[in-house]
Amino acid sequence: MxxxxxxxxxxxxxxxxxxxxxxxxxxxxxxxxxxxxxxxxxxxxxxxxxxxxxxxxxxxxxxxxxxxxxxxxxxxxxxxxxxxxxxxxxxxxxxxxxxxxxxxxxxxxxxxxxxxxxxxxxxxxxxxxxxxxxxxxxxxxxxxxxxxxxxxxxxxxxxxxxxxxxxxxxxxxxxxxxxxxxxxxxxxxxxxxxxxxxxxxxxxxxxxxxxxxxxxxxxxxxxxxxxxxxGFIGESNLLEDISQLKGFSDGLQQAKAIIRPEFIDIGLDKEISFQSAAEHGIVRNVFFRGTNWQVEVEIGTYRLFAYRSLEQETLKPGDQVSVLIHRLYKYNSESTQMMENSLKFDPQPIYI
Structure with missing residues (x-):
């Protein structure tokens, strides 16, 4: 029908x-x-x-x-x-x-x-x-x-x-x-x-x-x-102002954003590529979720949570980590827009 x-x-x-x-x-x-x-x-x-x-x-x-x-x-x-x-x-x-x-x-x-x-x-x-x-x-x-x-x-x-x-x-x-x-x-x-x-x-x-x-x-x-x-579909971090985030500050004064946990990599410095695009953070909480760890991390005034594989080294509260936000949804009252981290680049030189 x-x-x-x-x-x-x-x-x-x-x-x-x-x-x-x-x-x-x-x-x-x-x-x-x-x-x-x-x-x-x-x-x-x-x-x-x-x-x-x-x-x-x-x-x-x-x-x-x-x-x-x-x-x-x-x-x-x-x-x-x-x-x-x-x-x-x-x-x-x-x-x-x-x-x-x-x-x-x-x-x-x-x-x-x-x-x-x-x-x-x-x-x-x-x-x-x-x-x-x-x-x-x-x-x-x-x-x-x-x-x-x-x-x-x-x-x-x-x-x-x-x-x-x-x-x-x-x-x-x-x-x-x-x-x-x-x-x-x-x-x-x-x-x-x-x-x-x-x-x-x-x-x-x-x-x-x-x-x-x-x-x-x-x-x-x-x-x-x-x-x-x-914000409703999936899990989300909601930020009222992303002007201080690396790779997302250009022309985004007071912009609001939704960041999904899977958009974020959290790890030790050696584990995170694109260090120039990464933030420095401190682990505040770690929760066992069965198939992975849920990690809550503090970056300046921001609090975010992301996931970490059970196969990786276990993090604990107080650890200093690198946090790479690959992308986010910038939004206003009517629409959303996907944005990629503008500072990401291939760190390996290409030889011809």
């Missing part, structure tokens, strides 16, 4: 949940609505589903305006955060519910439910009640029930929020594989960056009712278009 949203607005009293939001979604794409809590993600999802009515703007499915259509007439499947399974019904009966409402024959229902039990890995559990299932299994039942009527659009509202971390990670891979097999256009809401990056074909960053940026996870990470996106 191709989706087109134009100038969508929605307010609850003085709170603006959607501020002239517009976007297009291609058929078969898996889209993640990502952003902080209260940013408007779920409200936009519910307007697509017909569970909320926009104050203004238009929603089109396959070129048809659907603003006035009831939820049951929009050919969608909806998976709620809390599963919303019928507690008195078995797994089979929960999945079959939508087909029974559509008055499908018993043979059609049996065949479709059997197909979905196989697809979702629930075969053998069809006679169990929801309270006899794990959280991950209950969520799979909710997915199967939503898919049973063969919707053209699948909407998921924080589908993994009620599941523990280990199962949540397993379900992400499973969901990605299942959606690829079914080929259904899918939108899911999340505030978990790792989840969005791992699962989605494209991400829409939504903040304070506005669509900040839309693109692939890689595009958004490498080329954030707004200060919010640059």
């Amino acid at each position: 191709h989706i087109s949203v134009k100038q969508l607005k929605k307010s609850f009293g003085a709170f603006e949940a959607a501020k002239e939001v517009s976007f297009e979604i291609e058929k078969g794409k898996l889209i993640g609505f990502l952003g902080p809590s209260g940013g408007g993600k779920t409200t936009i999802l519910r307007m697509l589903a017909g569970l909320e009515q926009p104050d203004s703007g238009d929603i089109y499915f396959h070129g048809q305006r659907v603003n006035e259509l009831l939820p049951q007439d929009r050919h969608i499947g909806f998976v709620f955060q809390n599963y919303a399974l019928f507690r008195h019904m078995t797994v089979f009966e929960n999945i079959a519910f939508g087909l029974q409402v559509k008055k499908k024959s018993k043979t059609e229902i049996k065949n479709r439910v059997t197909e979905l039990l196989e697809l979702t890995g629930l075969k053998g559990l069809e006679n169990r009640l929801p309270n006899q299932l794990s959280g991950g299994q209950r969520q799979r039942v909710a997915f199967a029930r939503a898919l049973a009527p063969e919707p053209q659009l699948l909407l998921l509202d924080e589908p993994f929020a009620a599941i523990d971390a280990k199962v949540r990670k397993e379900l992400r891979s499973w969901l990605r594989e299942m959606i690829n097999r079914v080929g259904i256009t899918t939108i899911f809401v999340t505030h978990d960056q790792e989840e969005a990056v791992e699962v989605a074909d494209e991400i829409m960053i939504i903040n304070q009712g506005r669509l900040e940026q839309k693109g692939s996870p890689y595009e958004i990470y490498k080329n954030p278009e707004t200060p919010f996106v640059a």
Whole structure:
């Protein structure tokens, strides 16, 4: 299902949940609505589903305006955060519910439910009640029930929020594989960056009712278009004034910047190339992060953190180090700009 949203607005009293939001979604794409809590993600999802009515703007499915259509007439499947399974019904009966409402024959229902039990890995559990299932299994039942009527659009509202971390990670891979097999256009809401990056074909960053940026996870990470996106995606050091940093001072008086930890090398002098572009720093804290060390370093009035490999010599608080900032995002209230350290050069002479 191709989706087109134009100038969508929605307010609850003085709170603006959607501020002239517009976007297009291609058929078969898996889209993640990502952003902080209260940013408007779920409200936009519910307007697509017909569970909320926009104050203004238009929603089109396959070129048809659907603003006035009831939820049951929009050919969608909806998976709620809390599963919303019928507690008195078995797994089979929960999945079959939508087909029974559509008055499908018993043979059609049996065949479709059997197909979905196989697809979702629930075969053998069809006679169990929801309270006899794990959280991950209950969520799979909710997915199967939503898919049973063969919707053209699948909407998921924080589908993994009620599941523990280990199962949540397993379900992400499973969901990605299942959606690829079914080929259904899918939108899911999340505030978990790792989840969005791992699962989605494209991400829409939504903040304070506005669509900040839309693109692939890689595009958004490498080329954030707004200060919010640059600071929200990944981990960041935020500096109010970079005029004292080597390689970034020219014409940047009072400029603000976002520096990602991976933009920074921290080490002993012998480990850091381009010494003319490097700062002198003092290690203030070192934290073990499992796969690396997180090092907090002080450079004059600045405090930055970066990562250091476990294979390198271990640093400790008080160590004097070299700090090479390769690049940063300079930003103002409207846009961001990537800047490279202008003092970096190849220290090795070239002989001809």
